[in-house]
Amino acid sequence: MIGIVVVSHSPALAQAAVDLALEMVGETPPPIAIAAGAGDGIIGTDAVKVAAAIDEVANGEGVLVFMDLGSAVLSSTMATEFMTTTDEVRLTDAPFVEGLIAAIVLANAGASLDEVDREARAAMGAKQSQLADQGGAPDAVDAPAAETPAADAPAADAVSADPTEVTAEAPLVNPDGLHARPASLIVQALAGVDAKLTITDVTAGKGPVSGNSLIGIMSLGAAKDHVLKFTATGGSAQEAVDTLVAMTGEGFGELAS
Amino acid sequence: MSTSTISLDQLIAWLSRFRDLVTEKQSYLTELDSAIGDADHGSNMVRGMNAVVEKIGAEPATAADALLKSVGMTLVTSVGGASGPLYGTLFLRMGVNAGPVAELDAAALGAALRAGLEGVVARGKAEAGDKTMFDAIAPALDAWDAAVADGADVAAAASVALAAAEKGRDATEPLVARKGRASYLGERSAGHIDPGATSSTLLFQALVDTVSS
Known part of the structure; x- marks a missing residue:
């Protein structure tokens, strides 16, 4: 798994952001380190x-480095001159x-530095x-995350031409819909599976989006x-679709009560 | 006291004087920063320079490069704000340029300061007129180099550099900030002198005070 570094002026802000993100993954999160605050409890950053x-x-x-703003960026660029690792640091x-x-979700699923960075940068989508959808940000209709996975989706002709293609439908039972936690479970379930899977919200006519993109799934x-x-499609297409139909039927583990 | 070169002791006196000046001007620096930034430049610089004076007192350096690098690293770890990596880079690059010497003449000190400024530019991507410390230091070093070309010693070069820095600092007042926290204010950043240009000018004031006394 790639390493993740969180740089913030405020240790409390960094810790809270990491805690929030860790709710999305299981017992073995990717290596994460926080570099926040300067000196003795000062709001600031330290290269x-x-x-x-x-x-x-x-x-x-x-290693992928997240920063809040201002000196966090300066300190992080300076840090790349002080570090001893030969890893690629972005x-x-x-x-x-x-x-x-x-x-964190994608890193936990074993994605590469490039893939994780791309997904993170599309995360406003x-x-x-x-x-x-609510008319709140009309300029953002063509959000990148909504676009990128759609571009991956095969055209109708290509779909019927792929002999491995498997399709199935299932109704969403989760009271809160397909929010971040179930979306993260989908990404993790598909990690390492030999299949290219897309998800379409048939009812809303949205998608398809890539099943490997947390943000794409959430954007539905x-x-x-x-x-x-x-x-x-792919060698394990049937398995991938079956898994998702089963997970959807079980409400992604949210129907316990 | 000769002013044709600057000794290790004078470099230390310079840094100590810089600490005194930022301490004297702490509330003024913070006032400038509260107008266009996050109101911490005064306290950040005082904290950083106090740490520097303490560090170089506790571990006396035997050469200019070691001294200046120690100053830079101390600022990086103690300041917290953007002035940490920026001033830190200035002193680190100065140290690399100065080398393991016990004294610097006007040309060598000018070259070290120039290397420091280039480091600051590489770090902060500032250009002339962005309303930053660059707007004080760059004209100061141009004046320094011109004076040295005319045969000036450290004291004479420092004196013309200070005048140029003050002029550059004052010229930041009408500018719209394009870098740092002040850039979030856009047009509203105009009408205030830049705090970084102000503290940078104190660096030259401290040098004049040190080598002219």
Whole structure:
């Protein structure tokens, strides 16, 4: 798994953002280190602390660094001169909270530095798409996360041409719809599975989005009782679709009570 | 006291004087920063320079490079705000440029300061007129180099550099900030002198005070 470093002026802000993101993953999260505050309890950032955090999580897979603003960026660029690891270290301009959540989920699923960074940087897409639905942010209708997975989706002709294609539909039973936690479970369930799976909200006519994209799935904004269509191709297409139909039927483990 | 070169002791006196000046001007720096930033420049610089004076007192350096690098690292870890990496880079690069020497002449000190400024530019991506510390230091070093080309010693070069820095600092007042926290204010940042340009000018004031006394 790639390493993740969270740089903030405020230790409380960094810890809270990490705690929020960790709710999305299970027992074995990716290596995460916080570099927040300067000196003795001062609001600020410290390049030496950032370098130490990078070295702490580097394990050969690359390190993605999230920053809040201002000196966090300066300290992080400076830290790349102080660190001792030879891992690729990338400072991402992804949004702090949304990006971190997307990154932790995808990193936990074993994605590469490139994939995690791309997903994190597209992480504003879910919120933009949600607000656009409510007329709140009309400029954001073409949010990148909503677009990117759609571009991956095969055209109708290509679909029928792929002999491995499997499709199934299932109604969403979760009271809160397909929100962040179930979306993260989908990404993790598909990690390492030999299948390319897309999800369409048939009821709302939204999608398809890639099943590997937390933000893409969240951007569907699928609500309870909407019918989801899963379409997969590849060696384990049937298995992938079956798994998702089963998970959807069980309400992604949220129907316990 | 000769002013044709600056000794290790004078470099230490310079840093100590800089600490005294930022302490004297702490509320003024903070007032400037509260107009266009997050109101912490005064306290950040005082905290950083107090840590520097304490550090170089506790671990006396035997060469200019070691001294200046220690100053830079101390600022990086103690300031907290953007002035930490920016001033930190200034002193670290100065140290690398100065090398393991016990004294610097006017040309060598000018070259070290120039290397420091280039480091600041690489770090903060500031250009002339962005309303930053660059707007005080860059004209100061241009004046320094011109004076040295005319045969000035450290004291004479520092004196013309200070005048240029003050002029550059005052010229930041009408500018709209394009870097740092002040840039969030856009047009509203105009009409205030830049705090970073002000503290940078104190660096040259401290040098004049040190080598002219």
